[in-house]
């Protein structure tokens with residue numbers, strides 16, 4: 001336990017973070033949140049699922065606005081699935 005006080009030191013050099021405004025993963029290029037990003041979010045927010053959903057909702061709104069500007073039309077229809085459905089408590 002004590003050895004893992006600073007997990008950021010051992011993180012890979014290409015973390016799974018969103019690349020705006022495309023909302024692709026900087027680490028693996030998949031649509032963000034990619035699987036590794038989802039897993040680390042679930043770990044990070046394991047004690048507060050509500051906070052995770054609020055956070056993801058904020059990101060989804062931002063992504064929707066940026067992606068719809070890029071596309072020149074409405075935001076992709078699957079954003080709720082992509083950002084929120086997997087994070088809901090079951």
Ligand SMILES: [Zn+2]
Pocket residue numbers: 015016017025026027028029030034035036037
């Ligand atoms: Zn990734």
